[in-house]
Amino acid sequence: MRRILLGPQRYVQGEGELANIGRYIGGFGSSALLVAAPSGYERVEARLAEAAARSPFRPVLAAFGGEITRAEIDRLSELQRAAQCDVVVGLGGGKALDTAKAVAHRSRRPCITVPTIASTDAPCSSLAVVYTAEGVFESAMLFDRNPDVVLVDTQIIADAPVRFLVSGFGDALATYFEARAASRAFAPNVAGANSTRAAIAITEECYRILLEDSAQAMAAVEAHVVTPALDDIIEAIILLSGIGFESGGLGAAHSIHNGLTALPATHGCMHGEKVAFGVLAQLVLEHAAPSEAERVLAYLRSVGLPATLGQLGVERTPGNVRLVAEAAVRPGETIHHMPFPVTARDVEAAIMVADEMGSH
Template structure:
């Protein structure tokens, strides 16, 4: 029997700061000479001038291809074919998490290097050596794992500050799960997405992400509402993108992301972001593991202030939707899902009970603290 190993993986270079997009050519030139840029029309309209100028300074040609909404198998295959047709030696995913994941998956298929350039701090996907693949309708299909992380992750905090604030809030929801899942995986001595057991480094980074968010998230949200870059925003961008990325991949996933994946199968949730659904999963995990009442209360209060959903009705479901909740619970507990990294057996029945419990639990805590439902969910 081969002895278990502990391991941590990470991108080759991480670049963050105000105006970083103006130096993209400088960093891409160190990993390739014929880049293929994957970016949708809206994002391209925002960054085109900066990218073209920087590529020109670095004497790089510009080959750009548009992107749809989801990283689907067909989208990935099409990008891989384009890489071959253009003779590109590096693919650059620029924009949201799906464009970045599709670029990573296509780069792997085509055997070239890849770079992640998120324009919002909305997920921790950019740093990872995996891609989440969806159906055309946005339902979770599979994880694809790669032998290495991106060669470059570059994020311009000025772009983050000028993106819709809901993107940053979604990233906070995704990142808050990192520590909750990593500590569960630690108790279970579970393997991580990195292909081994946790390191002390990965657990510490997961915890650091949690601490930074609690100290800076509300200030960072106000900064984005004002479209300015502040130290609090810089810290939250790093927590959402780098710390959460390293923490989830080398620290381990558990129930929160498994429940997120299952929720994508419910049509009612298709208009919600990754982080919004993950937040429901995180609270459900806290209920599942019997977390202390004070911890659950703090989580509900904090995420309500941030603007994240923590009841079923906020994501279009109801405690009385027995059939839908059962389908979610069964999808969350299929063989191979990360919910089995919890330090105890989890059945569909336990997941249903945890999800149903969220409604009354969250509403009673909000009432006690005189907290209103986040504005963005009242019309859902």
């Protein structure tokens, strides 16, 4: 049986690390295509100038439009074709980084991801999640390599609104439960192989850190300071959850997230917020130990993640629940990696019960 572990070539995390990006760009050449949303770019502009003064490089800004669609990937790939930069650098949240990975893949150039918020586990992975222009989940694009460098400046993350970090908790919370289910089913991970013991151990550590350090990490971000607890939490969200989901395997929680994106009412919610509710529904679906579901529910409440459909902006009507459930069980969805067959009816029931649990 084949086991595969995926990960970035190099992971660097520290306070003020963005000032060293010139050194990493220099490892690949002298010019860098910077894929960033204008608002995200503004947050790091001064630090990039400081970095270029330390180790010179030629930046070419490719303004990201905000949604990762096939058209947006085509447009930015065209910019890269004209600019012929030596490396593609993504700066921002999950969507900007996924777009940068796709552009790097198309142009066969190395990729550096610089997460400026810790809202998802996208920075380390070798895939991009593509949406329609309306924000509905479309598909996942898989690449043959992970980012060459993942550069995390913890001070930049500490300066971002706390809601992003909390959304990152939701994404990272799913990792252990999904990998556990997928490995029980001997279901394939993102590389199409079985998980390693290393990947499963990483997901367990990720969950442990979330339970221990989330409260202190939130306090650090509220105060815009970096503490050891925030360092551990950032590593859990970006590195441990990143390797964990990709090498451990996904399960029901992310499919329920994908199903939720079919409802326009959820488009104001972040990825991790929808995933968090998906975790609770997965625990119901797989009939996890009641104490475990209670612990997760208490955790969601303690950090302010959604535990009900209402908290996601969704009215609990039979029509809405059916729509989400049907989208969640489409062929190819990782919900079919659970160690038992799952139907739309099962998912409907799990969503209703999770919503009930979250409401009381």
